[in-house]
Amino acid sequence: MSSRFQAVAVFCGSRFGHDPAFREAAAFLGQGIARHGWRLIYGGGHVGLMGEVADAVLRAGGQVSGVIPHFLSSREVMHERVSDLEITDSMHARKQSMYAQSDAFLVLPGGLGTFDEFFEVLTWRQLRLHDKPILVIDVAGWGRELVAVVDAAIERGFAEPGARELFTLVGDVSEALAALEAHVPAVQEGDPALL
Numbered sequence: 001m002s003s004r005f006q007a008v009a010v011f012c013g014s015r016f017g018h019d020p021a022f023r024e025a026a027a028f029l030g031q032g033i034a035r036h037g038w039r040l041i042y043g044g045g046h047v048g049l050m051g052e053v054a055d056a057v058l059r060a061g062g063q064v065s066g067v068i069p070h071f072l073s074s075r076e077v078m079h080e081r082v083s084d085l086e087i088t089d090s091m092h093a094r095k096q097s098m099y100a101q102s103d104a105f106l107v108l109p110g111g112l113g114t115f116d117e118f119f120e121v122l123t124w125r126q127l128r129l130h131d132k133p134i135l136v137i138d139v140a141g142w143g144r145e146l147v148a149v150v151d152a153a154i155e156r157g158f159a160e161p162g163a164r165e166l167f168t169l170v171g172d173v174s175e176a177l178a179a180l181e182a183h184v185p186a187v188q189e190g191d192p193a194l195l
């Protein structure tokens with residue numbers, strides 16, 4: 001339960017995907033986040049895996065902060081029962097707020113929006129704008145497929161081999177929770193190179 005983390009962001013699909021394992025992993029992650037006493041920072045919707053994670057945290061007695069742009073509040077069915085809901089003017093403001101509130105980023109299966117969110121925090125870390133942990137959680141091979149894109153960019157000379165060190169691929173939700181518990185920051189807070 002003790003940890004240096006206060007809040008963790010989860011990026012994941014606004015759909016459930018075809019494999020029931022995706023939904024199970026989302027619920028298990030939500031329970032784990034609540035058990036560790038971390039606040040969930042997420043996209044504020046009540047649909048797909050996003051809604052599943054948030055509901056699981058709330059059911060387990062945890063705290064949830066949703067951040068949703070006004071124009072998506074009906075499409076992604078704004079979650080009415082979260083502890084705190086921020087409505088932003090734009091996608092950019094949503095991502096900036098989620099980024100600022102989070103001590104770490106967890107990536108569960110999802111689609112294009114999830115890819116965007118993952119690659120944004122990854123590229124920001126590449127630019128040394130932050131040093132927050134990024135964990136891609138493999139569920140039914142989804143994480144390995146995502147990481148294969150990064151590996152291909154390295155292999156073809158479009159990214160440094162060191163890009164692979166900017167995030168961690170973990171085999172399941174339990175491994176992700178254990179990795180966060182064990183995480184030791186590489187750079188001390190206050191480093192002027194970091195946001």
Ligand SMILES: Nc1ncnc2c1ncn2[C@@H]1O[C@H](COP(=O)(O)O)[C@@H](O)[C@H]1O
Pocket residue numbers: 012013014015043045050072076091095110111112113114115116117
């Ligand atoms: N272009 C986008 N930038 C950031 N976030 C986005 C973008 N497009 C969609 N999203 C959000 O990501 C989540 C998950 O979307 P999936 O496509 O289902 O993975 C959702 O909240 C989208 O609003």
